[in-house]
Amino acid sequence: MAKIATREAYGKALAEFGGDERIVVLDADLSKSTKTDTFKKVYPERHINMGIAEGNMMAVAAGLATTGKVVFASSFAVFAAERACEQIRNSICYPKLNVKIGATHAGISVGEDGASHQCVEDLAIMRSLPNMVVMSPCDAQETRFAIKAAIEHEGPVYLRLGRLGVEELYTEDQKFELGKGIVLCDNGNDATIVATGLMVQEAVKAAELLKAKGINVKVVDIHTIKPIDKDLLAECAKATGTIVTVEEHNIIGGLGGAVCEALAETCPCYVKRIGLNDTFGTSGKPAELLEKFGLTAEKIAEATEAAVARK
Amino acid sequence: MNEQKLLELKKKAGLIRRYSIEAIAAAKSGHPGGSLSIADILSVLFFDEMKVDPKNPKWADRDRFVLSKGHCAPAYYAALALKGFFPEEDLKTLRQTESYLEGHPSMKSVPGVDMSTGSLGQGISCAVGMALAGKLDKKDYRVYTILGDGELEEGQVWEASMCAAHYKLDNLTAFVDLNGLQIDGATKDVMNSAPVTDKFAAFGWNVIAVDGHDIEAIRKAVDDAKATEGKPTVIVANTIKGKGVSFMEGNYAWHGNAPDAEQTKTALEEIDAVIAGLEG
Ligand SMILES: Cc1ncc(C[n+]2csc(CCOP(=O)(O)OP(=O)(O)O)c2C)c(N)n1
Ligand SMILES: [Mg+2]
Numbered sequence: 001m002a003k004i005a006t007r008e009a010y011g012k013a014l015a016e017f018g019g020d021e022r023i024v025v026l027d028a029d030l031s032k033s034t035k036t037d038t039f040k041k042v043y044p045e046r047h048i049n050m051g052i053a054e055g056n057m058m059a060v061a062a063g064l065a066t067t068g069k070v071v072f073a074s075s076f077a078v079f080a081a082e083r084a085c086e087q088i089r090n091s092i093c094y095p096k097l098n099v100k101i102g103a104t105h106a107g108i109s110v111g112e113d114g115a116s117h118q119c120v121e122d123l124a125i126m127r128s129l130p131n132m133v134v135m136s137p138c139d140a141q142e143t144r145f146a147i148k149a150a151i152e153h154e155g156p157v158y159l160r161l162g163r164l165g166v167e168e169l170y171t172e173d174q175k176f177e178l179g180k181g182i183v184l185c186d187n188g189n190d191a192t193i194v195a196t197g198l199m200v201q202e203a204v205k206a207a208e209l210l211k212a213k214g215i216n217v218k219v220v221d222i223h224t225i226k227p228i229d230k231d232l233l234a235e236c237a238k239a240t241g242t243i244v245t246v247e248e249h250n251i252i253g254g255l256g257g258a259v260c261e262a263l264a265e266t267c268p269c270y271v272k273r274i275g276l277n278d279t280f281g282t283s284g285k286p287a288e289l290l291e292k293f294g295l296t297a298e299k300i301a302e303a304t305e306a307a308v309a310r311k
Numbered sequence: 312m313n314e315q316k317l318l319e320l321k322k323k324a325g326l327i328r329r330y331s332i333e334a335i336a337a338a339k340s341g342h343p344g345g346s347l348s349i350a351d352i353l354s355v356l357f358f359d360e361m362k363v364d365p366k367n368p369k370w371a372d373r374d375r376f377v378l379s380k381g382h383c384a385p386a387y388y389a390a391l392a393l394k395g396f397f398p399e400e401d402l403k404t405l406r407q408t409e410s411y412l413e414g415h416p417s418m419k420s421v422p423g424v425d426m427s428t429g430s431l432g433q434g435i436s437c438a439v440g441m442a443l444a445g446k447l448d449k450k451d452y453r454v455y456t457i458l459g460d461g462e463l464e465e466g467q468v469w470e471a472s473m474c475a476a477h478y479k480l481d482n483l484t485a486f487v488d489l490n491g492l493q494i495d496g497a498t499k500d501v502m503n504s505a506p507v508t509d510k511f512a513a514f515g516w517n518v519i520a521v522d523g524h525d526i527e528a529i530r531k532a533v534d535d536a537k538a539t540e541g542k543p544t545v546i547v548a549n550t551i552k553g554k555g556v557s558f559m560e561g562n563y564a565w566h567g568n569a570p571d572a573e574q575t576k577t578a579l580e581e582i583d584a585v586i587a588g589l590e591g
Pocket of ligand 1: 448460
């Protein structure tokens with residue numbers, strides 16, 4: 001099956017839901033890369049290029065939102081979440097304005113552009129902002145659900161999207177609710193692999209590899225990093241006693257951090273975090289980089305096996 | 312400038328173009344348009360002006376260079392390799408997983424790179440920092456930086472400009488690669504940064520406009536910058552994005568796309584013809 005990048009699905013979803021006249025899309029000279037140009041083709045009058053000026057873009061988005069617009073502001077994750085971080089904090093989150101940040105090119109799967117363009121800190125930063133909802137969908141269908149939920153949600157939303165094509169894991173009739181994780185696979189109670197974004201497809205494959213070895217795990221897709229599904233995580237922790245988190249992000253402060261925080265207060269258990277080990281990425285082909293940094297099904301299976309062996 | 316030097320600089324510019332295309336083609340990704348537009352500026356800076364020592368890249372008294380428009384690393388790396396900072400053969404490993412030649416300039420991995428860049432708007436601030444240090448330490452090294460015209464849309468560029476003039480950083484020379492194009496189209500359509508010269512003048516800079524492909528004009532502008540006291544100089548270089556490869560010239564579609572094998576062949580033939588013409 002053709003692989004579709006979540007950024008691609010983002011552009012399509014904006015075009016699909018763009019009939020809602022409250023929607024205005026801002027971009028910072030990256031419309032072809034963030035795919036907001038797909039929206040622009042249908043609603044050119046509501047697509048506004050802000051030039052290469054991300055800080056200004058976020059505060060302009062805030063101003064637009066004060067008049068009742070639902071604003072999508074897009075750039076690469078590193079420039080959206082980090083270059084414009086304080087504008088997001090003070091002009092969007094503090095007044096709880098209806099701005100949705102469509103941040104593409106997250107993670108190392110950006111590939112050849114290299115470390116300067118590979119955002120591996122955004123989940124940690126964005127989820128620490130009061131009033132911010134943080135979503136990290138794993139495939140095209142889930143991205144569509146996430147955009148719809150973001151439009152329906154009143155307030156700031158950060159959407160973490162990728163450049164690389166991903167496998168289709170969901171169909172149109174999948175039940176989706178903001179803040180509720182999805183159990184994608186339930187082979188047994190040896191461990192739970194909790195994944196987000198691009199890593200969900202790898203986690204599902206890892207579960208298959210483990211099954212062949214007689215290790216039966218659950219796989220949970222956490223598409224909403226904040227608010228995180230505490231109940232589901234506690235349930236899985238109780239049932240399996242061991243959790244492995246996987247994200248294309250620094251192991252500090254992202255999905256792994258959020259899961260540890262949640263479980264520490266509800267059902268403490270052993271948590272193995274897989275992600276970038278507090279390091280920057282590097283240039284290279286996406287698949288080679290995922291291999292280099294250990295973000296593959298094989299490595300996830302290995303780590304899970306080791307985690308289960310600790311029991 | 313004597314005829315021989317002029318020929319040498321033109322040839323280096325040709326080689327910077329050749330290596331840029333080769334590396335981007337090998338990587339199957341990268342930014343040819345803006346790499347080709349700065350080749351002549353880099354040639355003057357690296358082969359007729361800057362005091363640097365390839366054997367001692369971190370020499371404390373060297374002139375500094377910051378590629379603020381960091382996506383044009385292929386041209387920068389070509390200049391560094393031609394200068395002897397690392398082997399020319401390595402250029403073809405650009406952007407590959409185990410290569411030290413990161414997609415955007417990295418001072419941690421690439422010999423000769425004075426500042427890591429890639430996030431637009433920040434390089435000029437870093438250059439201001441280096442120039443300030445030169446003043447604090449009473450050193451006579453000079454600092455050069457190249458900005459894109461789309462990059463000028465970042466507010467930080469103007470914060471840096473204000474700062475450079477405020478602290479009278481006459482040891483700082485910035486180039487603006489005025490090629491009229493950015494990613495989403497023509498700069499005047501996406502977010503008009505014109506009039507560039509008036510803006511810098513209003514910010515207190517010494518402003519010189521040149522044809523950015525005229526080596527002698529660039530050379531002269533650098534001399535004027537060096538002779539200017541009490542304020543930083545900006546050399547606004549009128550250029551053609553994709554200069555030297557006919558099908559890339561003036562076409563924003565070549566901002567960040569690699570040529571395929573056939574296009575690479577054509578591009579290199581055109582560049583080689585110019586170099587051969589210089590050799591007579
Ligand atoms: C802060 C930031 N925002 C966005 C980008 C993505 N980007 C890379 S190049 C570019 C366009 C640059 O245009 P210009 O400065 O005119 O460069 P040139 O034409 O010389 O290639 C953009 C938007 C970036 N590198 N940094
Ligand atoms: Mg330009």
